[in-house]
Amino acid sequence: MAALLLALSVPATFAAGSDGVSPSTTDAVTLYAGGTVIDGTGAAPRANQDILVRGERIVAVGPHGTLEGARAAGVHTVDLHGGYVIPGLIDSHVHMATPPNAKRAQAILRRNLYAGVTAVRDMADDLRSVGELAREARAGEIPAPDIYYAALMAGPDFFADPRVGAASYGVTPGHSPWMQEINDKTDLREAVTLARGTSATAIKVYADLPPELVKGITAEAHRQHIMVWAHSAVFPTRPADVIDAGVDVVSHACYLAYQLEPVMLKSYEDHTPFHDALLAPRGDDPVIAGLYKDMLKHGTILDATGSLFVRYDAERKAHPDRKPLRCTGPTTTRLVRQAWKAGVPVSTGTDNDGGVDQVWPSVYDEIFFLAHDVGMPPLEALHSATLVGAQAAGQAKDMGSIEAGKLANFAVLSADPLKDIGNLHSIRLTVKRGHEYPRADYKPVTREEMGHDDDD
Template identity: 35%
Template sequence: MTKKLFAGLCFCIISLSTIAQPARQKANREVVEKVALKNATLLDGIATHTPFKGTIIIQNGLISRICKADEALPEGISREIDCTGKYITPGLFDAHIHLATAGIQTPEQTSARMEPMLSNMIKHGITTVRDMAGDAPTLAIYQRASELQQIQAPAIFYAAQFAGQSYFDLYKRGAKGPERRYLGTTPWYCAITPNTNIKLAIAQAKGAGASGIKIYADLSAKQIAEITKEAHLQGLQAWSHAAVFPVKPSDAIRAGVNSMSHSHDFSFDQLPGDTINISDAWAKAYKGIKLSMPVLDKQLVEMKKKDIFLDPTVFHASNNKMNNAFIVTRRAHELGVKIVTGTDWVYPEKEGDVPLLGEMKVLADSCGMSTAEILQSATYYSALATGLKDRGLIREGMRADLLVLAADPLKDLANLFAPLIVIKEGKMQSVKDMK
């Protein structure tokens, strides 16, 4: 065992022993063999499919059968829920959040901040999230608590952040608290240098529970290609920023990453030179970069060819006056690039509206996407971008992550965020009056 690996494992053990276990709620131990959600209008998660009336049978956490309106139900139904006049969709994703970036806190502080935030997500219909870099020991605890239904929370999948040493040195200067000691030195905040053993670094990230590698900053095109290749060999996703300064978006595309975040940053590819200086690039961005559509189209056509998802974070862009994000996202959609819904925004720690609705509204109002296409992005495409093939669609054999809605979400996206029933892996997480 190398000294680096031993140190990383020791830190994991220490961190896991010092961070709070979430306050436990009594798990729902009721065993229900077959539940029927009867006579609803089903929106299955594919934008081109016409909604249809039917009944969903849930058994052992899965969608065991879908019956059309005129079809007899199977025997052995132990509970029926009349959903006449209601709508059912797959559970929603936020494919770009940061839950555990506030630094190491006391157990009580962590619990008081995290659990109401996660509960609020569930109540608004978000059943899965992709965390794009944070404290892995904290995330692992809450991921497990969510899996065991010990707290009300979405399913959590998270990234390990890989960046160059100079990035972490810069980050440390502004950081406060204990995290200053380990930024760049752990499997989940990993500094990549020319001497880094990429194979070992990715194995350590996987051992820390990461589902993907967040390719972030201060890396060369060669390093991005090596990280992406090795992540795929070890069964992990490669999730990249569009611009991994000094590397351009086209370098991440050539590497074949799984998804790219922040559509505004695609404008940096047209700047002169093989690499881009972060300060110069952002100085030009604030003055306004006029997009070169031929350069942009070349990138986007290659993304579609390689089936790379775009995580545009347009709500974030709209709050920072990054209007090129809308042009890039609209053009990506026109060229057939698959779009996912991620906010990269702060969630309320108590009750309150969630920013995912804001992301969807910008996609509709500024990026040319229909409500059906946005629903597909927030369910099926976001599942695939997270590396998941077991959810995001209403299909027999899929995980029963479902929303029962009072009104048609295709008429108003806001209807998605007021579910009457939220079901996660076949269990009801939030239930309102069905009248």
């Protein structure tokens, strides 16, 4: 009787599935028939393939007409002959809530989803807002990619940053579970436990921390089975020490260059640009090569955010009064190219949501940067935007490639992206967790939704 009462007292949402989420209300089976599959693993494309989907997962992938169960009664068939199927794209560096603006965030997420983006990695915001967006996206209440997010940790000096106040309104800066001030007296076990309580996927190690605290946070986070995402330089901690701490992902290829500076910047708040002349004049830089060797040893992923720096360079030509970023576009491109050639996995993070006039998601810019500026073949650029992105978010067991058992997250294109990566613009359908979002149904973001972009 006690067991029966307990079962009755548990909401159905939690009693229904082992992962705490109710199973889909439908086990509908759909056959996506005859498309050319680019599976995200880096393997060559396979023509005339079928993808069998039950509910939110892929049941099987194989040559057209060969899949068991594909002709059973009730199977809905979608003809993809002449089309190209890629895994859902992943933007590994977004900010959805600094400050929180749910209407704007939902508009940007909608633009992402209808262009083939099925997951994003939020890199520290007001997690009260981000958590709700993630829940709505996961439940299908809003058209949006799934969201995986980080709780931030930084040194005391960082918490004078006005962005912290905007993202922790109502709480003393540095004392919220999602944005914590860390010093040598902090109980790291408690700090990591508080961060985990936000349902974050990872801790983001941001700024103004010495090497011993970067290492300590990382060790404790991994002990508690939570990922660590970090800036590639945590000023005053050099890139080599960040990498050696064992973080899972480092963001901003530009910051890696500070390993060459004879005197490291003492704080994140010092925005002195990297001195380009410190790089080797030709070929690969040997110091940077050492960093990449260590990244390969540790299995560290590079969230490059390269298109941001290239675009800003172009904008400064029209607005020379703007202050430079930490790196020029050419330096950033060179660093990412060396990482790619060294075999370091590079994900497609943007750190930019685009304005109201941008038709396509910012992750397209990062993919085009990898293909056009860095020189990656389109097949490798798509691998970065899919499976590497899934690895960066800690979700590779469920997404990032088109394989049996994984979520039915993919995009259907009318033209071959391997002939021209610009053919991403030919998207006609996004499938996320087995639910279809035809491009023809997309409602462009509006100025009213985007708020302050009206003044741009």
